[in-house]
Amino acid sequence: MKGIMKRFATGLTTLAFAAALAAPAVSDANGHEKAPLDIKVRVSEKGFFDEKGKPYGGKRLLQVPKDTMVNITFVFGEDLTSLAAGDTHQITVRAEDGWKQETSPLWMMNRESTVSFLAGEKGRMQYRAYCILDCIGMEHLTNLFIQVV
Numbered sequence: 001m002k003g004i005m006k007r008f009a010t011g012l013t014t015l016a017f018a019a020a021l022a023a024p025a026v027s028d029a030n031g032h033e034k035a036p037l038d039i040k041v042r043v044s045e046k047g048f049f050d051e052k053g054k055p056y057g058g059k060r061l062l063q064v065p066k067d068t069m070v071n072i073t074f075v076f077g078e079d080l081t082s083l084a085a086g087d088t089h090q091i092t093v094r095a096e097d098g099w100k101q102e103t104s105p106l107w108m109m110n111r112e113s114t115v116s117f118l119a120g121e122k123g124r125m126q127y128r129a130y131c132i133l134d135c136i137g138m139e140h141l142t143n144l145f146i147q148v149v
């Protein structure tokens with residue numbers, strides 16, 4: 001009986017170890033785990049804005065720390081009173097080397113879509129986000145720069 005209990009306990013330890021290995025985590029060079037960074041960016045005919053309504057642009061970049069998992073959620077931010085309220089945006093995040101990821105189309109019925117990447121992966125130090133649709137305000141949706149620091 002004792003032998004069986006011991007074997008059972010060993011089995012549990014192995015399971016716990018396997019679960020720990022399977023847990024997703026991003027570690028830096030020193031083995032420290034970094035928490036993922038969640039950022040929300042509002043998209044409207046006027047451009048890209050942070051959650052407080054401050055615009056991003058050529059002088060205001062989005063900075064993300066290297067080796068961090070970055071989740072950028074693009075949020076449909078058109079005013080109901082605007083002509084663009086019935087419009088659709090779709091955002092691509094693109095790195096210098098051609099790597100890119102697209103959101104799903106953002107509109108009234110699908111207001112949020114998230115793009116995720118590991119900042120600095122494969123030497124990518126800068127990304128640019130822009131709308132790929134022929135939308136109202138497209139000239140203001142060309143220049144969200146994401147810089148890895």
Ligand SMILES: [Cu+2]
Pocket residue numbers: 088089090131132133134135136137138141
């Ligand atoms: Cu657009």
